[in-house]
Amino acid sequence: MARTLFITGASSGIGAETARQAASKGWNVGLFARSKDKLDTLAAEIGEQAMVLPGDASDLSQQREAVAHLAEAYGGVDAAFANAGTGASVPGAEDGDPEEWETMVHLNVLGLLWTVKAAIPLLRESRGHMVLTGSAAGRKHIKGSVYSATKWFVHGYGGNLAEEMRDWGGRCTVIAPGMVDTPFFEEAKPDKLKPEDVAGAxxxxxxxxxxxxVQEVFVMPTD
Incomplete structure (x- = not known):
């Protein structure tokens, strides 16, 4: 029986490429993001293994509803990938924008927690797997970076969650990429990692x- 994976931030970049690779290996994929048009295009490419689930990752009720729809359609959920995230346009404590910080914390921290909260009951049933998008920036100090601090949270929480899930045979992995050439950045980064590199991890x-x-995977550009 095919396994089922719920992916947040699935409309582009790492999330979309993970959906493609998972489907190629026989997984069903639930595509969750705000951009329904992009999700529709991706689902059309993947085919019947994909389910479009439009929603905002910073809203717990929307994630719960999406996971429930996915489980109903495919008979359960075997894994969830908390991948949605955002950065800040202005770094630093003194110059940083408090509104950007609030948005970033809501998505990078609370949005990830909402994915866990929405999916964990179904993952317990399947002895399933939670995957979290961390960052190499979450393992070092970067001058004034609030983004980096949100990723420190992901790494710390990921380890704690792995211990909780271990009690019932579940698994948790933090994927920690270096710089990736994705729409996350305003300018292309052609010499850095590609989304398919991270999806492979x-x-x-x-x-x-x-x-x-596999509790943590670091994927760094060779350059």
Missing amino acids: VMYALEAERRAN
């Missing part, structure tokens, strides 16, 4: 033997 963790919990 997600699939490595998801496809690992049940005896192996």
Whole structure:
């Protein structure tokens, strides 16, 4: 029976590429993001293995509804990928924009927690897998970076969640990429990682033997 993966931030970049790679390996994929038109295009490309689930990751009720629809359609949820995130246009404590900080914390921290909260009951049933998008920036100090601090949270929480899920046979992985050439950045980064590199790391963790919990994967550009 095909396994089912719920993905936030699925409309582009790492999320979209993970959906493609998962579907190619036989997974059903729930595509969750605000951009319904992009999700529709991606679902048309993938085919019947994909389900479009428009919504805002910073809203717990919308995530719960989406996960429930996905489980009803495919008979359960085996994994969830909390991938939605955003950065800040102006770095630093003194110059940073408090409104940007609020948006970023709501999505990068609370949005990730909402994915966990929405999916965890179904993952317990399937002894499933939670994947979180961290960052290499979440393992080092970057001058005045609030974004980096939100990713420190992801790494700390990911380890804590892995311990909780271990009690019932579940797994949790933090994927920590360096700079990736995605729409996250206003300018192209052609010499950096590609979304497919990070998606490959997600699939490595998801496809690992049940005896192996791959808790963190760092993927860095060679340049």
